[in-house]
Amino acid sequence: MSDDEAHGVHDYTADPRNADILISVNGELKKRDEASVSVFDSGYILGDGVWEGLRVKDGGIAFLPEHLKRLYAGAKTIDMDIGLTKEELTARLFDCLKANQMQDGVHIRLMVTRGIKKTPYQGPRFTIGKATIVIIPEYKSPVPEIIDRGQSLFTVHVRRTGPAEQDQKLNSHSKLNCILACIQAEKAGADEALMLDPAGFVATCNSTHFFIVRDGEVWTSPPEYCLGGITRGNILKVCREAGIPAIEKRFSLFDVYSADEVFITGTFAGVSPVREVDGREIEHLNGPVTQRIRALYQTYVAQNLTPIS
Template sequence: MTDHATGTHVFTPDPRNDAVLIDVDGALLPRPQAMVSVFDSGFMLGDGVWEGLRVHRGRIAFLDRHLDRLYAGAKAILMDIGIDRAALTRRLYAALDANAMDGEGVHIRLMVTRGVRSTPYQDPRVVISPATIVIIPEWKTPAPETATRMLNLFTVHVRRGYPDVQDPKLNSHSKLNCITACIQAAQAGADEALMLDPHGFVATCNSTHFFIVRGGEVWTSSGDYCLDGITRRIVIEVAREAGIPVFERNFSLSDVYGADEAFTTGTFAGVAPVGVVDGRVLGTERGAMVARLQALYRARIEADVASAVRP
């Protein structure tokens, strides 16, 4: 296994991150001092929700959608974030300002956990503090070749499960399901894992969403067994607005192996082409549909941040 991320998460390390200030519950702390308690719900149990955010032209792209998902997830698990959206937005931009991050190449990890527990136990009634809110802004941008480098995916045995076991729609801190999938794919020499749903249909990748192109149509999963991805939803919207037929439906690996093109979507890298799935070569260079969707997605980001008002 390599000692660094591959695929859509490849980035060039930036020495400025050594001195970045991180917001821990409203206090801006140097990176080495940014810590949470060993009794924190996130560290102890993976009890919390999070968002990955990209900054474009000094604005956080699609922030309203990300906050919608964050607050809905917190509500679903009966967790009180403790501050409203306006206050959290101000805190996010204050962290950017403190680090002079007013342009491009910035990624934010926003994490909210249930707070500090009095003892190592899963019952939320032992929580003795407000929610823990951590904002990690970093100088971090996808490697330039991500837009054209053909990804290699491997279908793993780890499935996306039923919602009555652990709902895959929740963007929770509990990511062991995806981590074990990632490990299997990495051991197989692939960039990322392709994961099936309990019925054997294609669901998603371990950290991105998956699409195929067949006969001029764009297909993605039904969405029943994957996170409601922000980038996934926006790509579906811009494609339909452009007159491209898009279908959220069940499809199998046979459909994938016979596809004309394939790609993944995610907040960090946007739209990225897939070249190989399970040793089957779908393409050796970025296809026309992927290139078109990349352009449409970039245009939507530009429009979103152009209308965004900083607090």
């Protein structure tokens, strides 16, 4: 992928090995072009389910306990029985990775839906059978140019909702508001959407978490209007342990446009610098604080791997 084509933090370097991966569908390993779920599945019909993105590095899964905690909390929130204990689901993850002989440079999409419906209707009582569990492991590495060129963000009109509408801490299959935000940002020629909360303060991005650096301090929005990001929490942790002031507070676009540095975070790409927001060029692209935080985070990842066994 060329530099001109690299435009999103989730863009990745193509890997021919992905053509032959085995995908786990309810514990059965299927070839990529044979893996499928029913058109009556709750996830297909309604987006009824929860999911996690996981990274495999150096023979282990990064922050696996934290991801499973969030997955099971989401399932309980929507009153869905995953049907496996955390230990059983972990074993299924490991079995899939071992079948593919995967040890490093892998991204996993773990998806759990409520299961098959006897007819297309939203009521959970129309579900028959157990939850559908799909594990898709792929060799994925972020495009190297992403760090060098930085991300461009565009503030969209689509807002993050509060818990009275749909709690943003729920990592649900249904991501329509984020998709609409993503579309608007792409139409504006940006890489990612910056989303505001109902009062107009900065909330988060459509698929990543948002941070700014001002006078040596790292700011991010409070958790009320964003997903409880695993990477977000870890960035706050490593900053505070390293003596970098890391503050959760409400702030506006005024603070963003005049920030010293801006970066976004996520499971896939880790820490990615931002070069501009709404056409305003950020003063320091991949500045010293961003670089330090990226190094601290990479060390922390290496210390928090669950070995594949």
